[in-house]
Amino acid sequence: MRYIPNSAQERAQMLREQGLDAIDDLFRSIPPHLKLAEPLNLPPALSETEALNYFRSLAARNAIRPQVLSFLGAGAYDHFIPTITDALISRSEFYTSYTPYQPEISQGTLQAIFEFQTMICELTGMEVANASLYDGSTAMAEAVLMAERITHRSKVLIAGNVHPEYREVVETYISPAGISAETLITCAETGTVLPESLSSLSEDVAAVVIQSPNFFGGIEDVQAIAEEVHRAGALLVVVVAEAMSLGLLRPPGACGADIVCGEAQSFGIPLSFGGSYCGFFATREKYQRQIPGRLVGLAYDGQGRPGYVLTLATREQHIRREKATSNICTNQGLYALMATIYLATMGRRGVREAAEQNTQKAHYAARQIAALDGYRLRFTAPFFNEFVVSCPKPALETLDRLLEKKIIGGLPLARFFPEMKQELLVCVTETIPKAEIDLLVEALREIGEAIYS
Amino acid sequence: MNRKATTHVNQNEGLIFERSRPGRIGYRLPALDVEAAPIPELIEPSLLRDDDLAGLPEVSEVDVVRHFTRLSTWNYAVDYGMYPLGSCTMKYNPKLNERVARLEGFAAAHPYLPEALAQGNLELIKELEECLAEITGLAAVSLQPAAGAQGELAGLMIIRKCLQSRGGPRKRVLIPDSAHGTNPASAAICGYQVQTIKSNSRGAIDLEDLRQTVDEEVAALMLTNPSTLGLFEENIEEVCRIIHAAGSFVYMDGANMNALVGVARPGDMGVDVIHLNLHKTFSTPHGGGGPGAGPIAVTAELEPYLPFPRVVRETGPQGENRLRLDYHRPQSIGRVRAFYGNFSVLVRALCYILSLGPDGLREATETAVLNANYLAHHLKSDYELAYDSQLMHEVILSDKRQQRFGVHTLDIAKRLIDYGFHPMTIYFPLIVPGAMMIEPTESEGREELDLFIEAMRSIAREARERPELVKNAPHHTRIGRLNEAEAARRPVLRWKKEQKQENQG
Numbered sequence: 001m002r003y004i005p006n007s008a009q010e011r012a013q014m015l016r017e018q019g020l021d022a023i024d025d026l027f028r029s030i031p032p033h034l035k036l037a038e039p040l041n042l043p044p045a046l047s048e049t050e051a052l053n054y055f056r057s058l059a060a061r062n063a064i065r066p067q068v069l070s071f072l073g074a075g076a077y078d079h080f081i082p083t084i085t086d087a088l089i090s091r092s093e094f095y096t097s098y099t100p101y102q103p104e105i106s107q108g109t110l111q112a113i114f115e116f117q118t119m120i121c122e123l124t125g126m127e128v129a130n131a132s133l134y135d136g137s138t139a140m141a142e143a144v145l146m147a148e149r150i151t152h153r154s155k156v157l158i159a160g161n162v163h164p165e166y167r168e169v170v171e172t173y174i175s176p177a178g179i180s181a182e183t184l185i186t187c188a189e190t191g192t193v194l195p196e197s198l199s200s201l202s203e204d205v206a207a208v209v210i211q212s213p214n215f216f217g218g219i220e221d222v223q224a225i226a227e228e229v230h231r232a233g234a235l236l237v238v239v240v241a242e243a244m245s246l247g248l249l250r251p252p253g254a255c256g257a258d259i260v261c262g263e264a265q266s267f268g269i270p271l272s273f274g275g276s277y278c279g280f281f282a283t284r285e286k287y288q289r290q291i292p293g294r295l296v297g298l299a300y301d302g303q304g305r306p307g308y309v310l311t312l313a314t315r316e317q318h319i320r321r322e323k324a325t326s327n328i329c330t331n332q333g334l335y336a337l338m339a340t341i342y343l344a345t346m347g348r349r350g351v352r353e354a355a356e357q358n359t360q361k362a363h364y365a366a367r368q369i370a371a372l373d374g375y376r377l378r379f380t381a382p383f384f385n386e387f388v389v390s391c392p393k394p395a396l397e398t399l400d401r402l403l404e405k406k407i408i409g410g411l412p413l414a415r416f417f418p419e420m421k422q423e424l425l426v427c428v429t430e431t432i433p434k435a436e437i438d439l440l441v442e443a444l445r446e447i448g449e450a451i452y453s
Numbered sequence: 454m455n456r457k458a459t460t461h462v463n464q465n466e467g468l469i470f471e472r473s474r475p476g477r478i479g480y481r482l483p484a485l486d487v488e489a490a491p492i493p494e495l496i497e498p499s500l501l502r503d504d505d506l507a508g509l510p511e512v513s514e515v516d517v518v519r520h521f522t523r524l525s526t527w528n529y530a531v532d533y534g535m536y537p538l539g540s541c542t543m544k545y546n547p548k549l550n551e552r553v554a555r556l557e558g559f560a561a562a563h564p565y566l567p568e569a570l571a572q573g574n575l576e577l578i579k580e581l582e583e584c585l586a587e588i589t590g591l592a593a594v595s596l597q598p599a600a601g602a603q604g605e606l607a608g609l610m611i612i613r614k615c616l617q618s619r620g621g622p623r624k625r626v627l628i629p630d631s632a633h634g635t636n637p638a639s640a641a642i643c644g645y646q647v648q649t650i651k652s653n654s655r656g657a658i659d660l661e662d663l664r665q666t667v668d669e670e671v672a673a674l675m676l677t678n679p680s681t682l683g684l685f686e687e688n689i690e691e692v693c694r695i696i697h698a699a700g701s702f703v704y705m706d707g708a709n710m711n712a713l714v715g716v717a718r719p720g721d722m723g724v725d726v727i728h729l730n731l732h733k734t735f736s737t738p739h740g741g742g743g744p745g746a747g748p749i750a751v752t753a754e755l756e757p758y759l760p761f762p763r764v765v766r767e768t769g770p771q772g773e774n775r776l777r778l779d780y781h782r783p784q785s786i787g788r789v790r791a792f793y794g795n796f797s798v799l800v801r802a803l804c805y806i807l808s809l810g811p812d813g814l815r816e817a818t819e820t821a822v823l824n825a826n827y828l829a830h831h832l833k834s835d836y837e838l839a840y841d842s843q844l845m846h847e848v849i850l851s852d853k854r855q856q857r858f859g860v861h862t863l864d865i866a867k868r869l870i871d872y873g874f875h876p877m878t879i880y881f882p883l884i885v886p887g888a889m890m891i892e893p894t895e896s897e898g899r900e901e902l903d904l905f906i907e908a909m910r911s912i913a914r915e916a917r918e919r920p921e922l923v924k925n926a927p928h929h930t931r932i933g934r935l936n937e938a939e940a941a942r943r944p945v946l947r948w949k950k951e952q953k954q955e956n957q958g
Contacts (some may be wrong), residue, residue, distance in 0.1 A: 015823065026826055035716060094528065373921060382495065
């Protein structure tokens with residue numbers, strides 16, 4: 001086996017030195033009848049060439065650009081990824097190292113995480129950010145658990161326009177903890193949370209959870225919502241599934257959010273069929289000892305030289321065990337590094353420009369589609385790069401027709417909201433040229449006209 | 454100074470924010486090709502940022518490459534050499550896996566692709582599930598959990614849900630005192646009280662004690678096997694019988710599965726649920742702290758409770774084989790994360806399994822166990838072995854003999870850095886005072902193991918003859934030991950413009 005340096009002869013020699021005859025002597029503590037008598041029933045080993053060919057054949061059975069044009073978003077976004085991102089995370093020192101428990105020989109990872117925490121604070125307008133969580137959905141679940149720890153209240157209100165899969169994850173996490181989740185009804189016209197719907201918030205609510213831009217793409221009035229939520233002594237959790245929006249929109253932290261968490265996939269992380277991604281989590285300094293997951297902080301050595309260490313570890317499972325703020329250990333370190341490299345490369349101006357391009361292109365597409373006979377925008381709220389189209393035909397049928405033209409037109413919302421049969425969630429990012437938007441519009445027009453003619 | 458390490462120049466580098474210079478550019482996007490409207494006409498100005506993102510840096514592409522490349526040189530890595538962290542299984546991360554995971558068909562696939570257009574990915578998921586079911590000897594696998602701790606949580610939730618369907622979730626989870634911290638933390642999130650059970654003098658579960666402790670309120674025993682002491686739980690079948698007789702379940706923490714793959718299977722021992730760490734046993738990179746993947750394997754009885762969606766094989770209208778995602782799982786615990794798991798990690802793990810095949814997997818296990826025993830054989834003359842029993846894939850030493858010179862485990866670990874090695878896991882398991890937990894894995898050749906032995910013996914000698922040298926280690930790193938207590942007392946968790954991080958001394 002080429003991944004094992006010692007040859008069979010060397011292994012035999014090492015055994016003899018220990019006074020053993022056979023490799024099986026090393027497994028004496030396993031009762032004989034529990035040992036496998038036959039080799040595992042797995043395919044025989046593949047050579048490098050065979051393995052590569054096999055995986056190429058699997059990869060070829062997935063549809064990607066340019067075989068299809070895609071307007072899918074809904075929590076996973078196709079953005080430009082600078083080439084240097086992959087080149088830099090491919091440094092062995094980054095990807096083949098462990099969690100930086102030994103700071104003297106892990107300063108590369110530690111400093112990069114410190115930079116990540118700083119960038120997340122800047123983008124969200126918060127004071128403290130952690131070193132990452134698994135993904136946006138689990139970050140939201142951790143936010144809910146933290147809100148319960150802080151307020152000692154056991155009910156959360158989750159806006160009906162939060163990503164349905166995020167909501168499902170929260171349900172899974174909170175049910176053993178005895179926390180109940182209720183749905184905050186959103187406005188049928190705007191698609192957003194109406195601040196006045198929170199005016200009589202009961203005193204047993206730990207947190208109100210909203211997503212902005214919400215699952216339908218609409219931008220929430222975080223400031224007005226925060227005021228209502230705080231009046232009842234509850235915390236406001238703002239989830240950001242499309243982090244690129246932070247390049248343009250007023251940061252939730254500046255609007256009064258208590259916890260801002262979400263998904264950093266938009267920052268240089270490939271779609272990869274939904275993972276690995278990178279959850280982020282930011283809050284106020286006063287809550288820093290309640291944060292889940294790892295934190296990196298500044299420290300000095302005996303000679304006064306600065307460096308970075310994992311800190312406030314008494315919150316964590318390896319010290320606090322069942323009293324820890326979370327059970328998380330391994331997080332998404334390398335992907336936090338990816339996001340850090342992306343944000344450094346794009347920088348102040350690039351993130352802004354990319355965010356603006358998303359807005360311009362999505363609005364162009366929305367204007368063109370809304371001008372077609374039979375199509376209209378379902379919601380009136382301002383949006384970032386996603387919007388909901390009501391189609392003249394059921395969305396599923398429309399999508400089938402589009403697919404004949406090699407276009408994946410978006411996500412049929414009936415998948416999560418059975419009553420929204422005609423509705424399609426369309427996402428347009430900066431990676432989609434105008435010509436492709438025009439193809440989509442033209443195809444929708446043809447499908448629409450087929451009905452009316 | 455020694456045969457492995459030498460000092461060499463490495464570059465100073467500040468924070469990326471300190472490199473920032475107004476006007477520098479590191480990217481270029483295509484020019485906007487649609488007619489643009491003023492942004493405030495599209496989105497109300499009150500909803501827009503007004504800080505111009507001033508906190509993000511302005512740097513060129515060259516700046517970014519230099520910055521992160523320099524940072525990278527401050528890390529130790531598996532590709533440099535032995536990384537003997539016990540229970541972390543820092544084995545070689547094959548380059549082929551990296552290449553395969555980057556194939557466009559995987560990397561550019563959207564999670565909401567219509568199923569017919571994602572058959573390759575669904576096949577990959579199903580195939581890895583089937584391989585892991587065979588390796589663990591259990592009926593069904595879910596690849597959704599993002600890491601070991603999430604696998605634990607999902608596994609316990611499955612047990613909870615099953616018990617609920619039988620009448621009640623019960624109250625307690627039994628966890629040996631040698632367990633990883635994630636075990637009790639996961640049990641607590643799952644709503645259980647943790648009851649610690651003591652290991653006996655041989656590092657095993659005391660059967661009598663277990664019989665006394667188990668009752669109708671025990672939901673599960675969480676067991677690591679081999680334990681974190683590196684020992685196989687010889688009475689595993691009896692342990693399972695005792696637990697099952699009380700109507701409880703056996704959860705196995707699979708962190709140490711690198712000692713068993715191809716040799717023995719948890720399912721055959723009576724285990725009901727196990728999580729695997731693909732970033733340990735199945736060679737996917739640790740990435741400086743993640744991403745990992747923590748699939749869970751369960752018995753047929755528990756299969757209905759696995760997280761949804763499940764990938765299922767079916768026959769299409771033309772008799773073709775195809776795969777689809779099944780969301781209709783009424784007994785499921787629900788989702789534990791969005792989409793289907795850390796897919797890019799799953800690709801690497803399957804490539805590893807297929808590259809090794811059944812014989813290679815067994816050879817890896819055997820070599821890992823051989824290497825650990827080889828280290829123990831050569832180190833026990835200088836260090837105290839925590840348990841002088843038949844070891845599996847890791848060896849636990851203590852600082853008992855070095856303490857009388859005022860040298861402790863932390864000092865030995867730090868001194869090891871000067872010899873060109875990453876330290877072992879230290880002060881864990883908690884039940885061994887001054888524990889040094891060493892897991893060489895199969896990826897180390899004899900020379901590297903010999904260098905490690907030489908370094909450890911040399912440190913033992915230094916502890917006797919020049920203890921101050923060990924106590925002040927490391928001596929050859931960019932920075933010395935950092936004041937972690939002070940860092941926690943006054944946490945500085947982000948950079949701020951006004952704060953210049955210069956020498957304090």
